[in-house]
Amino acid sequence: MPRNRQSEDSILRKISDSFRSASWNAGQSVALGIGDDAALFRPKRGHETILTCDWFLEGTHFFRDKHPADAVGWKCLARALSDVAAMGATPRCFLLSLALPETHTGPWLDQFLGGLRRASRRFQCVLAGGDTTRRNEILINVTVVGEVRVGYAVLRSGAREGDIIYVSGKLGEAELGLQMLQREKALASKKNPLLRKHLYPEPRLELGRWLAEKKIATAMIDLSDGLSSDLAKVCTASGVGALLDHDQFPAVRVPHSLRRKVNESLQLALHGGDDYELLFTAPPGKLPSLPRKRKNLRIYPIGVVTSGPNMVYYDPGNPFILRPRGWDPFRKKL
Amino acid sequence: MPRNRQSEDSILRKISDSFRSASWNAGQSVALGIGDDAALFRPKRGHETILTCDWFLEGTHFFRDKHPADAVGWKCLARALSDVAAMGATPRCFLLSLALPETHTGPWLDQFLGGLRRASRRFQCVLAGGDTTRRNEILINVTVVGEVRVGYAVLRSGAREGDIIYVSGKLGEAELGLQMLQREKALASKKNPLLRKHLYPEPRLELGRWLAEKKIATAMIDLSDGLSSDLAKVCTASGVGALLDHDQFPAVRVPHSLRRKVNESLQLALHGGDDYELLFTAPPGKLPSLPRKRKNLRIYPIGVVTSGPNMVYYDPGNPFILRPRGWDPFRKKL
Numbered sequence: 001m002p003r004n005r006q007s008e009d010s011i012l013r014k015i016s017d018s019f020r021s022a023s024w025n026a027g028q029s030v031a032l033g034i035g036d037d038a039a040l041f042r043p044k045r046g047h048e049t050i051l052t053c054d055w056f057l058e059g060t061h062f063f064r065d066k067h068p069a070d071a072v073g074w075k076c077l078a079r080a081l082s083d084v085a086a087m088g089a090t091p092r093c094f095l096l097s098l099a100l101p102e103t104h105t106g107p108w109l110d111q112f113l114g115g116l117r118r119a120s121r122r123f124q125c126v127l128a129g130g131d132t133t134r135r136n137e138i139l140i141n142v143t144v145v146g147e148v149r150v151g152y153a154v155l156r157s158g159a160r161e162g163d164i165i166y167v168s169g170k171l172g173e174a175e176l177g178l179q180m181l182q183r184e185k186a187l188a189s190k191k192n193p194l195l196r197k198h199l200y201p202e203p204r205l206e207l208g209r210w211l212a213e214k215k216i217a218t219a220m221i222d223l224s225d226g227l228s229s230d231l232a233k234v235c236t237a238s239g240v241g242a243l244l245d246h247d248q249f250p251a252v253r254v255p256h257s258l259r260r261k262v263n264e265s266l267q268l269a270l271h272g273g274d275d276y277e278l279l280f281t282a283p284p285g286k287l288p289s290l291p292r293k294r295k296n297l298r299i300y301p302i303g304v305v306t307s308g309p310n311m312v313y314y315d316p317g318n319p320f321i322l323r324p325r326g327w328d329p330f331r332k333k334l
Numbered sequence: 335m336p337r338n339r340q341s342e343d344s345i346l347r348k349i350s351d352s353f354r355s356a357s358w359n360a361g362q363s364v365a366l367g368i369g370d371d372a373a374l375f376r377p378k379r380g381h382e383t384i385l386t387c388d389w390f391l392e393g394t395h396f397f398r399d400k401h402p403a404d405a406v407g408w409k410c411l412a413r414a415l416s417d418v419a420a421m422g423a424t425p426r427c428f429l430l431s432l433a434l435p436e437t438h439t440g441p442w443l444d445q446f447l448g449g450l451r452r453a454s455r456r457f458q459c460v461l462a463g464g465d466t467t468r469r470n471e472i473l474i475n476v477t478v479v480g481e482v483r484v485g486y487a488v489l490r491s492g493a494r495e496g497d498i499i500y501v502s503g504k505l506g507e508a509e510l511g512l513q514m515l516q517r518e519k520a521l522a523s524k525k526n527p528l529l530r531k532h533l534y535p536e537p538r539l540e541l542g543r544w545l546a547e548k549k550i551a552t553a554m555i556d557l558s559d560g561l562s563s564d565l566a567k568v569c570t571a572s573g574v575g576a577l578l579d580h581d582q583f584p585a586v587r588v589p590h591s592l593r594r595k596v597n598e599s600l601q602l603a604l605h606g607g608d609d610y611e612l613l614f615t616a617p618p619g620k621l622p623s624l625p626r627k628r629k630n631l632r633i634y635p636i637g638v639v640t641s642g643p644n645m646v647y648y649d650p651g652n653p654f655i656l657r658p659r660g661w662d663p664f665r666k667k668l
Contacts, residue, residue: 011664036489039386086371134394141389141431141475145479153374330344330467
């Protein structure tokens with residue numbers, strides 16, 4: 001392997017050059033980007049600043065030999081943006097902390113930056129700064145900064161008894177996509193929609209913003225760890241319970257060739273992670289304002305908020321109490 | 335070793351409980367802290383938001399068996415705050431991304447949070463959110479958010495020919511402290527000032543803010559990688575050179591018992607990292623406004639800005655061109 005001894009400066013230059021063409025930021029929020037001690041951005045009047053950060057670590061959240069570099073770049077930003085969507089806010093800029101082996105400062109870094117740049121442009125979120133260092137493993141941390149009108153952020157704590165629970169999209173697709181990736185050697189099927197959902201998730205920024213601006217949602221969260229874990233967080237924060245309705249449950253359809261056990265579809269939908277769909281609650285009175293689709297994205301009612309404390313999955317033949325069994329790095333062995 | 339299986343929730347609770355007593359934030363900037371999808375903070379009118387993030391990684395920036403946990407907690411925040419100081423800004427809040435082995439979620443985490451809380455209170459920077467995950471190695475990333483009046487941030491690019499170059503404090507002390515730590519088995523000498531400078535650095539927030547508010551500094555940077563590397567960044571950004579004056583150079587005094595080679599003191603001062611002092615430039619006309627000390631912190635003139643392009647260290651007996659030889663993770667083998 002050719003030696004490719006880079007200095008930190010040259011890597012920073014590569015990163016900032018890669019984002020220089022982001023002309024759609026011209027004259028906008030970021031007053032000072034990469035290259036000084038810190039970045040500066042100009043907050044809009046009457047808005048609160050929203051802050052969120054996310055680990056994206058090789059071996060924990062992705063695998064060097066399984067995940068294409070451009071998907072790593074896209075996803076590290078997309079998943080942080082999903083938290084912004086879940087508050088009903090608008091992203092403005094992000095900081096990238098990147099630790100890399102020297103072997104990955106060439107083509108891998110270029111492809112990574114390509115995916116990151118596509119996500120950055122797509123979701124109008126400018127690279128404003130960051131930190132790089134050398135490391136045997138690829139470590140990524142992304143901080144996203146955004147804004148929301150004062151009083152309009154949607155928290156986890158606002159769900160009330162009688163509210164209807166909704167999700168966007170089908171559940172369990174990304175987990176099934178991950179299983180496909182793990183089983184298959186080649187990445188030939190990058191166009192497969194399940195695989196795409198795992199590799200290139202779409203943060204539901206438009207939906208989140210709309211629900212917040214119209215004051216429709218009483219509580220909201222993004223589905224990153226899995227429905228059972230994420231709904232539990234809303235229930236705990238709001239001091240409520242939930243009753244999920246089997247009849248309406250938008251579980252992923254598992255293709256016959258991938259099916260391994262009974263009920264696989266439901267298990268994936270209840271506990272599978274990485275969907276980055278939105279789960280929100282809204283009073284029944286808001287039903288008329290809620291279309292079945294919003295800009296081509298299906299919205300499914302999945303149950304109602306109860307006085308609690310349990311989450312119950314109501315399948316008439318087999319009702320059960322739903323426990324959080326989604327992704328938890330401190331419970332799961334890797 | 336006792337099994338101590340924690341879930342991510344319980345670790346988040348430990349962290350947020352640890353910072354609950356931060357009552358000095360009451361009613362201030364952070365409108366929503368830990369526990370939702372993202373944090374919210376209220377920017378002050380007429381101010382820009384400043385953003386910076388910093389890796390602090392086991393094996394790269396600290397060692398599990400050498401560095402006390404409370405020093406890891408203090409320093410991960412202090413070094414990120416140093417970037418805020420270098421812009422002349424005021425910190426408001428920070429996000430903590432923490433990856434830990436399960437074995438470190440007990441006493442180690444408590445001590446780490448103790449050091450972090452002390453730094454947080456001391457520098458009035460509130461914990462606003464973060465992300466935790468499990469990992470074999472201790473990985474830390476800190477994002478600090480602050481603010482500065484529009485037009486008052488001090489950049490690296492403002493140095494002009496004829497400006498005087500200043501630094502706060504003595505140079506090379508932290509590097510010498512690190513050497514002491516590496517040579518000594520026990521941590522008995524935690525009160526040693528050199529060791530303290532390495533373990534518990536003090537970001538020069540007061541000085542930075544004062545220099546910015548009074549419009550004294552034309553350019554500023556914090557000394558994290560070492561003078562030779564950090565001054566080079568100012569020179570590059572400003573398109574200038576520098577002439578350093580041997581006679582006035584505030585190099586660390588190396589105690590006789592620690593001395594190993596000739597010129598060690600100067601080498602430490604020129605290339606040693608982690609001092610977190612400020613380097614700034616100011617026109618000669620500002621000399622009368624600059625005291626020798628500011629709130630007990632010495633300020634040393636160390637040279638002048640030249641038309642460039644080189645940095646020259648002027649020792650009448652042995653003048654030489656100074657090259658950046660401070661810390662660079664992509665050049666140094668660990």
